[in-house]
Amino acid sequence: MSIDTETAARVAKLARIRVEEAELPALAQEFSRILDFVEQLNEVDVEGVEPMVSVTPMRLKRREDVVTDGGMQDRVLANAPDAREGFFAVPKVVE
Amino acid sequence: MSDLPKMKIAEARDALRNGDVTSVELTEACLAAIDGADALGAFVHKTPEVAMGQARSADTRIKEGGAPDLCGIPLGIKDLFCTKGVPSQAASRILEGFRPEYESTVSGKLLDDGAVMLGKLNMDEFAMGSSNETSAYGNAVNPWRRNGDETALTPGGSSGGSAAAVAADLCLAATGTDTGGSIRQPAAFTGITGIKPTYGRCSRWGIVAFASSLDQAGPMTKDVRDAAIMLRAMCGHDPKDSTSADLPVPDFEAMLTGDIRGKTIGIPREYRMEGMPDAIETLWAEGRKMLEDAGAILRDISLPHTKYALPAYYVIAPAEASSNLARYDGVRYGHRAKLSQGDGITEMYEKTRAEGFGDEVKRRVMVGTYVLSAGFYDAYYNRARKVRTLIKRDFEQVFAEGIDAILTPATPSAAFELGRQVEDPVEMYLNDVFTVTVNLAGLPGVAIPTGTDSQGLPLGLQLIGRPWEEGDLLNTAYALEQAAGFVAKPSQWW
Numbered sequence: 001m002s003i004d005t006e007t008a009a010r011v012a013k014l015a016r017i018r019v020e021e022a023e024l025p026a027l028a029q030e031f032s033r034i035l036d037f038v039e040q041l042n043e044v045d046v047e048g049v050e051p052m053v054s055v056t057p058m059r060l061k062r063r064e065d066v067v068t069d070g071g072m073q074d075r076v077l078a079n080a081p082d083a084r085e086g087f088f089a090v091p092k093v094v095e
Numbered sequence: 096m097s098d099l100p101k102m103k104i105a106e107a108r109d110a111l112r113n114g115d116v117t118s119v120e121l122t123e124a125c126l127a128a129i130d131g132a133d134a135l136g137a138f139v140h141k142t143p144e145v146a147m148g149q150a151r152s153a154d155t156r157i158k159e160g161g162a163p164d165l166c167g168i169p170l171g172i173k174d175l176f177c178t179k180g181v182p183s184q185a186a187s188r189i190l191e192g193f194r195p196e197y198e199s200t201v202s203g204k205l206l207d208d209g210a211v212m213l214g215k216l217n218m219d220e221f222a223m224g225s226s227n228e229t230s231a232y233g234n235a236v237n238p239w240r241r242n243g244d245e246t247a248l249t250p251g252g253s254s255g256g257s258a259a260a261v262a263a264d265l266c267l268a269a270t271g272t273d274t275g276g277s278i279r280q281p282a283a284f285t286g287i288t289g290i291k292p293t294y295g296r297c298s299r300w301g302i303v304a305f306a307s308s309l310d311q312a313g314p315m316t317k318d319v320r321d322a323a324i325m326l327r328a329m330c331g332h333d334p335k336d337s338t339s340a341d342l343p344v345p346d347f348e349a350m351l352t353g354d355i356r357g358k359t360i361g362i363p364r365e366y367r368m369e370g371m372p373d374a375i376e377t378l379w380a381e382g383r384k385m386l387e388d389a390g391a392i393l394r395d396i397s398l399p400h401t402k403y404a405l406p407a408y409y410v411i412a413p414a415e416a417s418s419n420l421a422r423y424d425g426v427r428y429g430h431r432a433k434l435s436q437g438d439g440i441t442e443m444y445e446k447t448r449a450e451g452f453g454d455e456v457k458r459r460v461m462v463g464t465y466v467l468s469a470g471f472y473d474a475y476y477n478r479a480r481k482v483r484t485l486i487k488r489d490f491e492q493v494f495a496e497g498i499d500a501i502l503t504p505a506t507p508s509a510a511f512e513l514g515r516q517v518e519d520p521v522e523m524y525l526n527d528v529f530t531v532t533v534n535l536a537g538l539p540g541v542a543i544p545t546g547t548d549s550q551g552l553p554l555g556l557q558l559i560g561r562p563w564e565e566g567d568l569l570n571t572a573y574a575l576e577q578a579a580g581f582v583a584k585p586s587q588w589w
Binding site: 003007008011012014015016017018019027030031033034035037038039040041042043044046049050051052053054055056058060061063072075076078079080081082088090091092093 | 192193194195196293294295308309334337338340341400402403405406407409410417421424425426427428429430431434438439440441442443444445446448449452457458460461462464465466468475477478479480481482483484485487519520521524536537562
């Protein structure tokens with residue numbers, strides 16, 4: 001599978017990672033190499049096989065739908081690069 | 096230099112109780128060894144004040160009697176574990192400055208037992224790598240060197256700092272995590288023991304997530320007994336991780352009898368790789384002989400989908416990583432890029448992630464994004480998950496046929512040199528060829544040092560066990576350890 005620079009640019013955009021124009025051809029080549037490697041999976045007959053969803057067969061536990069924690073705004077914000085007036089601050093989101 | 100850091104957990108546990116040594120003395124000796132070993136790049140955040148406070152409390156607790164096994168034992172903690180108030184950045188620039196407000200369940204359990212945290216250990220960025228070369232802190236270096244040669248070798252990865260620290264006797268043991276081989280491969284490269292337990296044995300809560308269906312924590316220790324002691328302390332159900340198993344945790348140490356008579360050990364023919372070095376072939380043959388001499392029955396088995404484990408892993412792990420790493424957005428913690436006039440929120444995400452992630456992490460996040468994207472989800476991700484079902488079924492079948500454990504090499508080579516030009520990312524991925532099947536199937540696997548190559552470097556074998564039977568697996572490993580009698584240590588150059 002060969003990935004072109006346009007696809008590489010689209011994937012970078014989807015992943016929200018800025019990639020400079022000049023780096024796109026090398027990136028596309030690396031993707032192609034990795035996808036060639038995983039292409040081997042097409043040799044396997046998977047007809048009628050269920051995709052694995054849980055590693056060990058177990059029923060996920062449920063818990064009571066009640067508040068168990070909270071009231072720690074300062075601690076939640078303690079690591080924020082920009083926190084103001086008790087909120088996370090971000091650049092303009094809408095035009 | 097004091098010999099105290101050379102102690103094993105079991106020895107120190109007894110010495111602490113007999114009053115032959117105090118945790119304060121042990122901890123001071125480890126801290127001195129760590130300060131003298133900066134050339135190894137193992138400890139990336141040292142926490143001497145925290146450690147000394149914990150050591151003093153441990154000494155009081157031991158005097159009072161009834162203290163847990165790990166009370167007063169100085170450990171290193173992989174940087175992937177969130178440790179309260181102590182930098183925890185998964186060896187990534189994007190988490191620079193992050194000091195968690197909470198403690199991971201596993202490190203918390205160790206600390207509750209009275210263990211002493213000496214500091215945080217180097218690793219590949221977000222545990223993505225097999226040589227510790229993707230770390231934002233720089234390389235960790237293997238304390239082992241080839242005979243008469245000063246070339247710096249990798250301690251393996253991703254738990255490279257943990258492996259180097261234990262092998263160099265900077266701490267008594269360390270925590271590691273294993274997504275595709277990240278405990279077992281570095282253990283094999285440094286002549287120590289490392290076990291990845293069954294998926295669900297250890298809580299993943301508070302461990303920075305890489306691939307949630309594959310990640311497991313485990314101990315990296317100087318021998319099998321220590322692995323049994325430390326694993327018991329790390330395991331157990333945690334309501335904060337819904338995939339953690341609500342099963343009793345046995346006393347693994349008490350199960351170490353060394354008696355494996357009548358056990359059936361499978362030798363999978365698909366693990367005989369083309370171009371495998373003679374030293375690995377020989378090591379494996381010797382391991383088979385040792386187990387046979389100990390009374391085990393050896394049987395050739397087939398795990399037909401082995402060949403597809405690496406390609407399936409390199410779809411599933413990046414897919415999960417791309418989802419897990421979406422949280423690094425520059426808003427709630429860690430790095431945020433400096434923005435230009437007029438930049439909006441999308442530019443903030445894109446610049447922050449471009450600056451914060453290293454090349455291998457970016458590559459995997461983007462590959463994961465691609466295989467999950469519309470139009471490719473079935474062809475890649477779903478197909479890989481189906482192949483994963485088949486890989487697990489291979490193991491289920493041999494276990495149903497009476498196999499108790501499976502013996503394989505741990506790695507396809509001994510430790511290789513740092514800085515080797517790897518132009519092809521796939522070449523590095525091949526390091527995990529013997530270990531990755533175990534993560535895909537959720538099984539326990541342990542690496543034990545059993546020999547050296549012609550250049551004096553340690554080599555390890557891997558034993559794979561039935562789900563939840565770590566005790567039995569460790570007992571087989573114990574028998575192998577006793578037969579191999581591996582006692583070599585790296586000579587100190589750092």
